[in-house]
Amino acid sequence: MKNQIDPFAIGDAFADLNSAWQQDREAFLQSCQAFNKAMQAAHEKVISHLHAPPPNEPANGGELLVHWANNLSWSSRQYHQVMCDWLTRYVDEAPALSAETRQKAHFWIRQIQAMLAPANYFWTNPKAVQRFVKTKGDSLQQGLRNWMDDVKTHHGLVSLADQSSYKVGENLAATPGKVIFRNELMELIQYAPQTEKVWEVPIVLVQPWINKYYIFDLSPRNSFVSFLVRQGFSVFITSWKNPGQELRHITFEDYMLKGALQAVNVAREVCQSQKVHLAGYCIGGTLITTLMGWLAKKGAVSSVADATLFSALVDFSNPGELGAMIHPKAIDAIQQMVAENGILEDHHIATAFRLLNSDDLIWRYVVNNYFYGETPPRSDMLYWNSDSTNLPEAMCTFYLKSFYLENRITRPNALQVGGHAINLNNVRTPFYIVGAAKDHICPWQGTFQTCHLLGGKARYVLAEEGHITGIVNPPSPWSKQKHWAGAATRLRDGDKWRRKIEPNKGSWWPDWTRWLEVRSGSQITPPAIGSKTHPPLTAAPGTYVFE
């Protein structure tokens, strides 16, 4: 199939890199000489290290093996370091290379550097050899079993978390609530109140449909929904269906109208409230921003009091490291793949996201699970990370093309959704926008661009952490984290904005609830769970989360 040999155009990026160096052959020769010199120096260091007598003479065959593994590991690290330094400089210093190509080359070179790290190979990982000797080979045998399990049950993706430690509905996604609405696309969960009075205006959380919704309801200590409920808010959340081939026709517009808008309308009806606080995470944020543009066109924005975006891109001109994988050839290849299956399967998406941080999401677990023969650790966040979902064909191709490739929503009326051309300038609703400083998926400077695209007021908050930990960021007495918060209406330069603002210590969650409270009307007796029109169907977490 065409474009499937190199769908990410890695070869193109490297060819451009090499061509760039050909423009300055002298600099290229100097770079090669520097590499040879560094390699020679490393080699001399290695020789001298290998000739040094061991601190303790190995007492048996096992100790001798470990000793040699230590030597091999030490030696290969010297060469690996030289190679990494040189490759990084080879990309950094390439003359006249576009920023986009440089970023792509960096991304793929980092994958090579991570893959070739000595710790990722048995004989150059002394701890793996030590365990092998200590367990008389059991560690590697167990590692082989772990690998076979992953091949059989996870499409060959290495397990990140101990699957036996968590059960959705028991120790994850366990905040009490009911599913009060279900259609072919989503279940809407309403959480049970935990305060005597609640704010009149409810919160509707629109979750990304690339993973399961319960990233906002992990274990009780870091459950975002539990925090919001305890602050006296009525909270609703979307739990999306994991689509199979039968839902290949589902479009981005369906997610917007049958998903987000439907959730808004159900929450308003159940709470007897004119308006809701609408919030979206990641692609859910992109979706609700599009919805706000659509509602503005319809003259129907009054159903939303305000909108909040958590780590969500609207302007995709700088899509971060995912940009290395976004290329017309890649989109063509994905289109061909989804045309065959009707869906983009979850493991493809999981692989793409893991590549963004391959040291922490691939190689560490390859070593732990396969070489050490260990069970992956207990971590609610990593368990959730492994629980991905499929994307339907129609939505997937539209999203990749219209947002990532063509960035249509940033141009007035260039994006057509639900029968309307979207112009974000017409959106006057106040926005609260959260970015995360270490976000690889939605770089915060990119999320900041939303501030100037909107026609209304914007408050921006920059959390210190990453795409997940920056958002799942509970208040805590021992927090060492900080965040920056301030008005950002119509601003474009995030760095300039940040320099003018003093950071606050701890979580940004209380800043958000204070911002919401002044827009929440009065405090009232909590509404019932569901209504006559939308009676409770089943207990949270519902059924779609298990698909």
Next chain:
Amino acid sequence: MEVSAAQIIQGLEEVFPECRGAEISLDSVLGDMPEWDSMAAVNFQTFLLQQFEVEVPLELLADETSLKEVIAFLENPDAFMS
């Protein structure tokens, strides 16, 4: 529980093989570790949980947190809270 610096440094070397051989002291901060980011923090948290059976909150594992502070928390989480 008494936690030695050597145990923590060993853990860091496990989570970040690149930092082997680098000078790490009790005053080193997590942000100085090569490739330190939020997923590295999750991995370091799981290492600490497995090794010491104490769940160090992610909020504590920030760029500016020193190894001394991590050890202080592991040794006595209650005292740290007050």
